[in-house]
Amino acid sequence: MPLLRGHWHPPGSAARRPAELQVEGGGFLLRIEDGESRSGRFDTLEISDRVGDIPRRLELEDGSIFETADNDAVDAAIRAAGHPAARGHLVHRLESRWRWILAALLLAAGLVFVTFRWGIPWAAREIALAMPDSANQKISEGALELLDKWVFEPSTLPQARREAIRRRFRARLLPQGQGRFRLHFRDMGEVPNAMALPSGDIVVTDRLVTLAESPEEIDSVLLHEIGHVIHRHGLQSVIRSSFVGIGALLVLGDVSAVNSLAAGLPLFLVESRYSRGAEAEADRYALEHLMALGEDPAVFGRMLQRLEAAARTDECDDEEGARRLASFLDSHPLTEDRVAQARRYSERFHAQRQ
Secondary structure, eight states: OOEEEEEEEOTTOOOOEEEEEEEETTEEEEEEGGGOEEEEEGGGSEEOOOOTTOOEEEEOTTSOEEEESOHHHHHHHHHHHTOTTHHHHHHHHHHTOHHHHHHHHHHHHHHHHHIIIIIHHHHHHHHHHHSOHHHHHHHHTTHHHHHHHHTOEEOOSOHHHHHHHHHHIIIIIOOTTSOOOEEEEEEOTTOOOEEEOTTSEEEEEHHHHHHOSSHHHHHHHHHHHHHHHHTTHHHHHHHHHTHHHHHHHHHHOOHHHHHHHHHHHHHHHHHTOOOHHHHHHHHHHHHHHHHHTTOOTHHHHHHHHHHHHHHTSSOOOSHHHHHHHHHHHHHSOOOHHHHHHHHHHHHHHHHHHO
16 A cells, blocks of 8 residues: 655644655554654545645644655555545646647637627627616716717708608607607718617717708618617627626626716717627618518618718818718628618518509
8 A cells, every 4th residue: 555755744833754654444554753653544634636746735633734745646545545635636637638738728718719709799689688778878878978079060950951850750760669769960070870879869960861862761771770779789789898897787786887888888889880790680670660661671772872982982071081981881881782682672562562
């Protein structure tokens, strides 16, 4: 049976004396220099886990400690006696084999990828849909004021034009039982933009209104933004970017987590960087509701093409305006796929009418 050589430390003392520990059967015999000895059941010893080649500590019931650098012999004694510390030996075996280490690293990397690729988006969607309207109001509170201070200028559209669009917005576009919506007009230079706060406040820039050639084209953009609010895309995006703070909100009920979401909202709204899935979902909402209103979904495709054409002109007379317009178009990919989808909906619309 294993014979362990090392040093014995009296209880509560840093002094040490050479000693040997013999393991036999289910017991042990500790022989200390000068003839002193200790004995007992081996499973009563508290044995430290193996960490590299660090000496092991075997604590006796009287508080004294036997320390040995012979880790292999300790492991053999643990296995032979069925000591509970054998579980720690399995961990050491895993840590000492590079194949297991590599497998663990790959598994960890895979879990991180899955979490960020699917886990966080799924959780953000579930959290956003579960949040009460009061949380949306809290998060959106002050966002429009900040945007008015740093990004927007007051609208220069005629009051009558703005009121006509608002009346049409309230009478035709607002969904029933889906919270409150308010329409705002702002000037953003040559940038044709529209954005929706989680609270249901929708902002439309003057340039987008003047770019549209019909009320139906404005309808299509407003319905797209309503779709973002209904599906809470903006809230999901802000939650994804502040996911650590959301943990505090859910676990601790920390109101400051909501404040952190509110702080990141204005920047997100200016950039409007929804995922492709969110843009497609908002597109479908707009196209389906255009059909329900008896309007040809092709108007949405024409508006997308007009926005793309505006990006290719030299209408921006300053570098900042050009940068903002490019940023808007980069975050709203006006691809042929979106225009083609509007055409397909238009074909369905005309087929149903016939």
